[in-house]
Amino acid sequence: MVRAPIRVPRWPAAAGEEPDFAAIRAEFDVPEEFPAAVLAEAERRAAQPRLPELDATDLPLVTLDPVGSRDLDQAVHLAARGDGYRVSYAIADVGAVVELGGALDGEARRRGQTLYSPDSRTPLHPAVLSEGAASLLPGELRAAALWTVDLDGDGEPVRVDLRRARVRSRAQLDYPSVQAQADAGTLPGPLALLPAVGALLQRRAAERGAIELGTPDQEVQATPDGGWTLVLRGDLPVEDWNAEISLLTGRCAAMLMLDGGVGLLRTLPPARPRDVDRLRLLAPALGVDWPDGAGPGAVIAGLDPSRPGHAAFLEEAVTLLRGAAYTAFDGPPPDEPGHGGVGAPYAHVTAPLRRLVDRFGTEVCLALAAGREPDPGLRAALPELPALMAASDRRTRDVERAVLDATEAWLLRGREGQLFSAVVVDAEDGRGTVVLDDLAIRGRCTGEQLRPGTRVRVRLEQADVAGRTVRFALEGAA
Incomplete structure (x- = not known):
């Protein structure tokens, strides 16, 4: 898909009160300060982190995130393997520092996820963990859940291994710098194969019928004069390739859970035929070519969001991706275990520093990969998580929408x-x-x-x- 360029408006706002983002957070009951008991537990766990016996510090992993990030969930290394590839993906082992039933666990359930505002960040865990002892910062010895996924030449997983390991990231990289290196053909060794692996996984996703809208996001950004402005931001190619590594891991996690008969999936029902038919009828009027036999995902993948007709089509295509949920199961699998956007069963396991469910999903997968039954307390928590995440997602959407609405009104006042x-x-x-x-x-x-x-x-x-x-x-x- 051709990405829309970043648009940075330079129109100064009218004089007057700036949008009050703190008031918006208060309106929607966003937790701010951590309770004293939570901070005390975080300090104790940060001072004495549990490190696994398996030593994987010889693996030259690197992290890849937005500029300035400190809560580093993932570190990656890609290597050739015969006519395929080996993907090594280390995920911050939050289960090593957050005990089930403890104060940290209770507060994380109350928060659900890290919430980002233009002027601040409301983290899921105290900074001493999320930006310190649990973050995969470069040069630091850290506990991780290490996924090793071998792909064949077609990009299909042929072997999946997961175990706890101690790791040490070699470098903290950011998207703009890595994109520049990719364009120049000078990617560092651990990421040298990212364009090839990412593109291969994208092709496989298209063949599965995955639907990725790829519309630019509205973002509130600070201006040099201390004010705020709005931009439309599209993903860089390197961000999409990196996202494919995370999606691959989430698909492998879902397969582990389904095979083991217990877990927590991120589900999305298939697009309803009537919504697909409506889009197909709308396409000609908006200048969208819909070849015979093509699915909506393939059509969407070829659109350019910078074209007005294509942008309008993508806006309408949101109807294809309604009904996302978290689905817990313990025994028979859900009737609809798949995720329509991914084109396969999928689970969240790659962002445990920023999203509550990923810690639980990772713990389930670690147990199943080791041939063990998940801990009874862990199993008992699974049915509670969908409601907790639904409430957290709703609060996050409400805050993000209110922030955008207030900034738009302020810019036009x-x-x-x-x-x-x-x-x-x-x-x-x-x-x-x-x-x-x-x-x-x-x-x-x-x-x-x-x-x-x-x-x-x-x-x-x-x-x-x-x-x-x-x-x-x-x-x-x-």
Whole structure:
């Protein structure tokens, strides 16, 4: 898929109160400070981490994350193996520092996941662990769950091994720098095969019917003058390749769980035929080619989000990916164990520093890989996790949406009545959503002639920072 370029608007905001992100977090009951008992337990565990007997420190692993990250969940090494590949993937062993039923465990269940705001980060675990003793920081001896996955020449797993090991990352790398190295053909040894392995796994995903929308994300970013702005950001190719390693591991974890008869899957039902049919009918009007026999995933993979018609099509394609859930089981597998976006059964196990379920999924997989039954306390916790994660996901979505809405209104405050060029991304019954050309702003718009995929001129009717509302009216064709 061709990625939309990063768009950085340079329009200064109107004078007035900046969006209050702290107030938004308080409104949605985001936990801020850790209780004293949790911090004390974290300090004790950080001072005396449990290290596994297996020594894998000779494996030259590296981490690959956004610039400035400190909560490093994964470290990777890729090697050729005959006509295939060996993927070594070390995941921070949070189970080595968080005891089931302890204060840290209870607080992590309350939080569910790390929540990112423009001005702060609300972590799942205290920083002494998430950015210290449990993080796979370079040069540090760490406990890890080490996945070794051998792939054949077609990118299919032929052997999966998982065990606890002590590891030492060689370097902390970031996406922009590694992308520049990939473009120049100078990737470091542990990642030299990332483009080949990543592209191979992407092809296999397309063959499975996986659906990856790839739409650019709205992000609030700080400006040099201390204010805020919005950008539309698309993934770099290296981010997509790296994500394929995580997805591969999650698929292997799901297979372990299904074979072992116990676990916690990330599920998503297949796209409903009526939603696929609706998209197929919409495609010609938006300039999207849908060849005979092609599935929606293959069509979506060939789109360019920077084209208005394609962007509108991708907006409508969200309907294909509804119904995501966490599904616990202990005994017979779920009726629908698959994940429509991945095109296979899938489990979250690769981000335990930032997401609650990954610690539990990893512990289940470690037991099953060793031929053991998972601990009874672990099994008893599995049915509770879907509701905990659903609540955490809902809170995260609410905060992210409120942050975006407040920033959009703040950027447009005082410009009521002005005209803007925009693209219509959805519309029905005289109402729709538009995205402005000059700012990464989405807003509701009214107008009887709104048509998805068309370029229009709209008039700003309202920009209410306190109410976090932006509203436009259709003025005419662009």
